């Protein structure tokens with residue numbers, strides 16, 4: 652006769668991570684999603700939830716510097732890793748060039764998709780500092796915007812790349828945390 656194994660789905664485990672450059676410790680259920688840890692435990696509600704099914708990109712954050720849909724990652728994956736959310740993009744005194752470009756080029760309307768778009772833009776401009784329009788359009792495929800028609804989002808990301816280049820800065824330069 653086989654033994655019955657006890658399985659406690661509500662068991663909590665410790666996650667030690669770095670969020671926007673600051674060490675953080677959370678206690679999460681093993682099944683907790685990263686987005687829930689960010690929004691509920693860390694209270695960083697700038698990361699949005701649009702679909703909860705990996706389609707809209709509203710929940711995009713940087714996990715170890717790469718854009719990640721946080722509704723699709725487990726909180727446990729952040730253990731020992733670094734998370735960057737929209738709250739960690741501007742400095743105390745200055746918007747990041749990507750944020751300023753979205754403002755100047757009207758890259759947003761309702762703003763619901765914007766935190767995820769900006770985190771994706773950080774990833775794009777890290778991989779392609781001066782991207783072509785095709786590269787931007789390809790890489791934002793997983794981020795849905797219901798308002799803008801994308802035209803101004805693409806312009807904003809390309810303009811931010813040019814500004815960063817002119818200032819000799821990388822998209823994830825430590826000057827931007």
Ligand code: FES
Nearest residue numbers: 701702703708722
């Ligand atoms: S909420 Fe994560 S992709 Fe839509």
Ligand code: FES
Nearest residue numbers: 760761796797798
């Ligand atoms: S600005 Fe409204 S969803 Fe993108």
